[in-house]
Amino acid sequence: MIDQTDTIAAIATPHGTGGVAVIRISGQNAIVRANEIFSPIRGKSPIAMDGYTCSYGYIQQGQEILDDCILTVFRSPYSYTGEDVVEISCHGGRYLIQKILRYVLCETVRLAQAGEFTKRAFLNGKLSLTQAEAVADLISASSENAVRYARTLRDGATFRKISEFSGKLLEILSSLAVWADYPDEDLPEVSPEVLEQDLKSLMFHMEHLLQSYDYGRILREGLHTVIVGKPNAGKSTLFNALAGCERSIVTDIAGTTRDIVEEQVRLGDVTLRLSDTAGVHETSDQIEQIGVEKSLASIQQADLILAVFDQSKKFSENDKNLLKKLPLARTILIGNKIDQRISWSFSQLQENFSDLPAACVRISAKCGQFSELEQAVAVFASRRASPAEDGMIANERQRDCLQQAIAAVQEALNALQAGYAYDAVTVSLDAASDALLQLTGERVTDKVVETVFARFCVGK
Ligand code: GDP
Numbered sequence: 001m002i003d004q005t006d007t008i009a010a011i012a013t014p015h016g017t018g019g020v021a022v023i024r025i026s027g028q029n030a031i032v033r034a035n036e037i038f039s040p041i042r043g044k045s046p047i048a049m050d051g052y053t054c055s056y057g058y059i060q061q062g063q064e065i066l067d068d069c070i071l072t073v074f075r076s077p078y079s080y081t082g083e084d085v086v087e088i089s090c091h092g093g094r095y096l097i098q099k100i101l102r103y104v105l106c107e108t109v110r111l112a113q114a115g116e117f118t119k120r121a122f123l124n125g126k127l128s129l130t131q132a133e134a135v136a137d138l139i140s141a142s143s144e145n146a147v148r149y150a151r152t153l154r155d156g157a158t159f160r161k162i163s164e165f166s167g168k169l170l171e172i173l174s175s176l177a178v179w180a181d182y183p184d185e186d187l188p189e190v191s192p193e194v195l196e197q198d199l200k201s202l203m204f205h206m207e208h209l210l211q212s213y214d215y216g217r218i219l220r221e222g223l224h225t226v227i228v229g230k231p232n233a234g235k236s237t238l239f240n241a242l243a244g245c246e247r248s249i250v251t252d253i254a255g256t257t258r259d260i261v262e263e264q265v266r267l268g269d270v271t272l273r274l275s276d277t278a279g280v281h282e283t284s285d286q287i288e289q290i291g292v293e294k295s296l297a298s299i300q301q302a303d304l305i306l307a308v309f310d311q312s313k314k315f316s317e318n319d320k321n322l323l324k325k326l327p328l329a330r331t332i333l334i335g336n337k338i339d340q341r342i343s344w345s346f347s348q349l350q351e352n353f354s355d356l357p358a359a360c361v362r363i364s365a366k367c368g369q370f371s372e373l374e375q376a377v378a379v380f381a382s383r384r385a386s387p388a389e390d391g392m393i394a395n396e397r398q399r400d401c402l403q404q405a406i407a408a409v410q411e412a413l414n415a416l417q418a419g420y421a422y423d424a425v426t427v428s429l430d431a432a433s434d435a436l437l438q439l440t441g442e443r444v445t446d447k448v449v450e451t452v453f454a455r456f457c458v459g460k
Contacts, residue, residue: 007033008112008120009104010459011097018092023101024459025086026117029108031073034086037061037103038071046086051075059090061103067091081117082124115456119449122441128159129441129452133394136455137220146219146271152388158398161209161391162440165405168202169433176422176429192416195425199413206406212386213393218303220394222264222271223381226298228326229308230318234336238308238365242267242274268374270381272304296325304330304358304380306373311335311362315344320352328355332376339364397452401439408432 007027013020025033034046043055054072058065069090079085090100105111118135121127127135134153137146175190227235243263263274275298299305307326309319323333333346346360359376363369386392393399412428437443 007109008116009101009109010112011101012459017094020089021092021097023088023097023104024117025104025109026081026083026120028084030084030086033104033106033109034071046071046073049073051078059088059100059103066100066103067096081120082126083120112458114458115453115460118456118460119453128156129444130158130398130439131156133452135460137394139457139460149219149388149392153392153394157389158391159440162436165202165206166433166436169429172198173426173429173433176426196413196416199409203406203409206402209391210393210399210402210406213399215384215386216392216394218381218384222273223303224301225272225304225306226275226302227306227308228299230322233308233310234365235308238336239274241365241368268378270377299326302330304332306334307331308334308336310337311342311344312337312340313343315349323352324354328353328357331357332373332380333357333360334373335362336365338362338369339367398439401435404435405432408435
């Protein structure tokens with residue numbers, strides 16, 4: 001565990017040159033140190049300042065004035081970390097800010113480690129572990145949706161949801177304990193039927209939350225998307241147009257995309273992790289065959305398949321075969337080359353559909369006409385979303401804890417259904433409760449805390 005008695009400092013704003021940069025100092029010596037290095041021009045000296053107030057003045061090292069700045073004081077416990085905090089907003093040049101930081105650091109103030117400010121906030125009870133993780137997600141969020149989710153989670157949505165489960169478990173555990181501990185009292189018996197019902201309902205809600213993990217992954221990484229289609233349908237052209245660069249080889253010679261190229265691209269507000277695969281068609285070329293097999297395998301793992309068809313050419317047997325291989329519910333069927341004369345439409349092909357496709361759209365990859373595709377992708381992504389207020393399982397650690405809790409409740413149910421004594425049920429429910437406390441960080445090992453905060457940048 002970190003030594004919380006020392007005072008830490010770091011640059012809180014991103015590296016590089018900007019208009020303003022912020023140095024944050026947190027700990028019991030923060031205000032004293034600020035007082036030593038800062039001379040107010042307007043306002044009070046740090047030691048005399050109330051929390052949530054600021055002063056304008058100089059950072060002065062001996063005779064040298066390093067910079068003029070605004071200094072803000074936050075007094076414990078009303079700060080981000082829960083400790084005394086000082087923030088120095090100075091001019092943003094990299095050299096200058098480094099020089100001021102070096103001056104701030106002294107016997108009693110050391111450089112903060114990655115994530116240490118947020119770690120202190122967690123250790124001081126300002127944030128749950130799930131909230132702290134959401135802070136990291138907020139920093140790395142790459143879309144509006146991701147920001148919205150991370151913000152709701154930082155405000156404690158997941159913590160509240162897990163606390164609901166913990167509360168329910170505690171209720172069940174205490175009714176079992178009371179009944180076991182005071183057998184002679186005239187207490188109402190805990191009926192196995194009611195207990196079973198309660199546990200099943202708890203399982204249902206926990207499993208529902210577990211499903212949100214999938215959406216969390218999509219927000220973090222983007223929808224794993226593959227582009228498939230016959231050679232020359234326009235897959236590489238579409239890939240390049242979406243990625244905005246010439247990564248795939250575009251030629252008129254069939255079968256020139258030999259391997260899978262991957263790129264993270266934005267389409268509207270949705271992030272796609274986009275793979276362009278070798279064309280799916282029968283081939284005798286051995287190298288090409290490897291590419292085709294890879295692309296069929298990637299269809300199985302993809303969240304979304306963009307299947308490109310050349311609408312300017314006759315719909316062929318090959319097209320029909322491809323259609324049969326696609327998991328249509330996860331597939332957007334794309335009619336490409338609509339800038340040319342169209343020879344068929346998807347509405348004529350419905351007898352070939354084994355399932356309802358996610359959408360059918362028309363584009364011209366070459367002319368950059370994708371508005372129908374953009375809309376269809378947005379609808380597809382939103383169908384997988386769960387309401388942010390219900391909380392979300394945002395990473396592997398959280399998923400692991402929730403899965404342990406679910407497994408333990410299942411064990412309790414098995415024990416109950418097998419007619420074991422309530423003691424066996426209690427043991428399993430204790431384990432479930434423990435897993436949930438680990439999820440929120442209320443009962444967690446130092447190692448887990450270290451791992452969580454290692455994801456952060458210095459200064460947060
Ligand atoms: P791939 O084999 O499926 O990757 O196909 P390519 O992207 O290499 O495209 C094959 C040919 O079709 C190239 O000559 C492209 O310029 C052309 N092409 C692709 N998209 C369009 C389109 O929307 N309209 C027209 N007219 N030609 C296209």
